[in-house]
Amino acid sequence: MMKILTIPLLAFTVLSCAGEQTVSPLDFGNASLIGQTTALSDTTKTRIEGIYTIEGGEENFGRTVVAKWNGKFLSFFAGTNSAYFALQGGKLDSTLVFEGSWRYAQDLNTGLLRLRIDAQEGGRELSQGMIPSVPVVMRGTFGDGSSQPANPIVLRFARPLTPRNRPFWVIAHRGGGRNSDLLPESENSLGIIQMAEGLGANGVEIDVRLTRDGIPIIYHDENLNPRLVKGEFCIGPIANYTFAHLRTLCTLKNNEQIPTLAEALETVVMKTSLSVVWLDIKSEEAIASVIQLQRQYLQLAASVGRTVELLIGLPSLNAVEKYLADSSHGTAPAICELDVADVRRANAAVWAPAWTLGPMLQKVTEMHNEGRRVFFWTLDGAEFIKVFLDQSMPDGMVTNYPSIIAYEYYVR
Amino acid sequence: MHNSKWMLGLLLVTSLNFPDEALSQNSSRTFVLFPGPQSAGAFGVSTGFSITLIPRAIAEESLLQLPLIDIRSRYWLTDNLFVLGQANIVYLTNQVTLGIGWSYSFGSVSLALSDEAGYWFGFADFQGFESTAMGISNIPSVTLGVEFEEIFVTLRTEALIPFGQRTTFGTASVGRFNPKLAGFAFTLAVEEELWKNNYFLYGVRVQYSLPLYQTWLAFSSFNRWIVFPGFFVGYEL
Numbered sequence: 001m002m003k004i005l006t007i008p009l010l011a012f013t014v015l016s017c018a019g020e021q022t023v024s025p026l027d028f029g030n031a032s033l034i035g036q037t038t039a040l041s042d043t044t045k046t047r048i049e050g051i052y053t054i055e056g057g058e059e060n061f062g063r064t065v066v067a068k069w070n071g072k073f074l075s076f077f078a079g080t081n082s083a084y085f086a087l088q089g090g091k092l093d094s095t096l097v098f099e100g101s102w103r104y105a106q107d108l109n110t111g112l113l114r115l116r117i118d119a120q121e122g123g124r125e126l127s128q129g130m131i132p133s134v135p136v137v138m139r140g141t142f143g144d145g146s147s148q149p150a151n152p153i154v155l156r157f158a159r160p161l162t163p164r165n166r167p168f169w170v171i172a173h174r175g176g177g178r179n180s181d182l183l184p185e186s187e188n189s190l191g192i193i194q195m196a197e198g199l200g201a202n203g204v205e206i207d208v209r210l211t212r213d214g215i216p217i218i219y220h221d222e223n224l225n226p227r228l229v230k231g232e233f234c235i236g237p238i239a240n241y242t243f244a245h246l247r248t249l250c251t252l253k254n255n256e257q258i259p260t261l262a263e264a265l266e267t268v269v270m271k272t273s274l275s276v277v278w279l280d281i282k283s284e285e286a287i288a289s290v291i292q293l294q295r296q297y298l299q300l301a302a303s304v305g306r307t308v309e310l311l312i313g314l315p316s317l318n319a320v321e322k323y324l325a326d327s328s329h330g331t332a333p334a335i336c337e338l339d340v341a342d343v344r345r346a347n348a349a350v351w352a353p354a355w356t357l358g359p360m361l362q363k364v365t366e367m368h369n370e371g372r373r374v375f376f377w378t379l380d381g382a383e384f385i386k387v388f389l390d391q392s393m394p395d396g397m398v399t400n401y402p403s404i405i406a407y408e409y410y411v412r
Numbered sequence: 413m414h415n416s417k418w419m420l421g422l423l424l425v426t427s428l429n430f431p432d433e434a435l436s437q438n439s440s441r442t443f444v445l446f447p448g449p450q451s452a453g454a455f456g457v458s459t460g461f462s463i464t465l466i467p468r469a470i471a472e473e474s475l476l477q478l479p480l481i482d483i484r485s486r487y488w489l490t491d492n493l494f495v496l497g498q499a500n501i502v503y504l505t506n507q508v509t510l511g512i513g514w515s516y517s518f519g520s521v522s523l524a525l526s527d528e529a530g531y532w533f534g535f536a537d538f539q540g541f542e543s544t545a546m547g548i549s550n551i552p553s554v555t556l557g558v559e560f561e562e563i564f565v566t567l568r569t570e571a572l573i574p575f576g577q578r579t580t581f582g583t584a585s586v587g588r589f590n591p592k593l594a595g596f597a598f599t600l601a602v603e604e605e606l607w608k609n610n611y612f613l614y615g616v617r618v619q620y621s622l623p624l625y626q627t628w629l630a631f632s633s634f635n636r637w638i639v640f641p642g643f644f645v646g647y648e649l
Binding site for chain 1: 540542
């Protein structure tokens, strides 16, 4: 009997040992300089954007990075190691200071980073919103893990970003990224929505479900499970729980509360510059109440001068039927994942095909000719992203790694 | 990279830690995993099922974890030299390996070195997918076998070296050739007669690697090593 038990015992041991890794959020703490700086003007921010060459950090970040402001973040996107920097910045007299962290999007390497533009290397003119008379140079240091930055790095301005004749959306999956990528905020949380712009996104996709008492919340899976939540009693279909029960019993993986859709939309409108939200409807019964919230938060956005699109996701024929059955669907912009015939039937503003179907240039062109946009989902690999940028000219892509799409798009 | 060094160390330890037992003659049965000894012309084949458990970080709620048909065979060219092959088939994800190995026995303990070439391929042509993928790899291994009376225990350590892969999606295709050490796998298996002249093999296989062919349909882009436990059972024909 013992010999027969050996294998299951070993298997149990192996399965028990598969511990979860974590990546802690990094910041400079008391050593931060950002609190001593004053805010940069929009003009200054725009003049900092561009393509930079790297000296001193090539092994980590490659030779070229894209610098792009997204909301309050100055982000840099690298073509090597899927690296990105998410920095905040300000001016100290005639010097511009930026600090934050870098990370390889697809693994766990991360560290602190601080850069400055000295007065004589463009800082003086930039701090006044003027065009620099000399090539802009950013100098600084980066570190590994939570250690203080000590490795020198120099970024030299090479050229401005190429002007575009139409917008392009980098849409962050699940509000900004998945739990499996070990970001410091949980997927589909208010925190990750605020983090998404730093990762390179200008839009987010969030997942909408209904609680048992009819409250639209954002949560991906059908069930409460250890991948997404903490809580002794959090098991089974989330639709079996009232909102009060969820708030009492469960938190997301990084201890945040499961947000309501209303809280998520309030965050998008009031605390970010995101311009597109894909409301991925996981519970078709939620469509009527989501349309009401869509209207309410579009009004809020208009009242504060924000331009943002809130798109009702239509992932199934049932969802299309429920959407068309709602009397106000004509004024509720939608994004449809089905075939182009269903997109036309729902008169959706955006067609959202899975990338695994291929580039489908002919259908993309048809959609464009009808005044619709096309967002492919969910593209993570640089080699695949390049194919779609080259072959089908979509208007946006959903991704778990906004920084990779941002690099591939803006470096062109 | 420190993980790789740790695994290499373990491989070395498991390869050198031979029990110092009196010589004994192994069964005349030809096994597909236990590394010997055998006579030239001996042939063994097994058929069964195997499954690799895809971690929740990759599978989430949506990826089906199907058992694969698992066929293994070995043919002894000489008393020490053998060719071996394995096929894992389930349409969505399949792999065929073919290789050659050399074995030496110290009484009840046997040691084998082998190297296999792997070809994997998969098809996804259901809703939302018009995708196929294929790749090639190299799998060198060290196998230690110990006979305990009628129980034949095998510990095999593999290095996983994918050479490249090609993925097709709709009308487009992307290829990548990037040979690199991408992980290790450890197999602990038992082959024994469970009842009269009916021999079975069963065991666990633990892979510590980048996401490899088993996860192609999830298009996982993780660049970190992950534990993939697996189980298999087979009937030796």
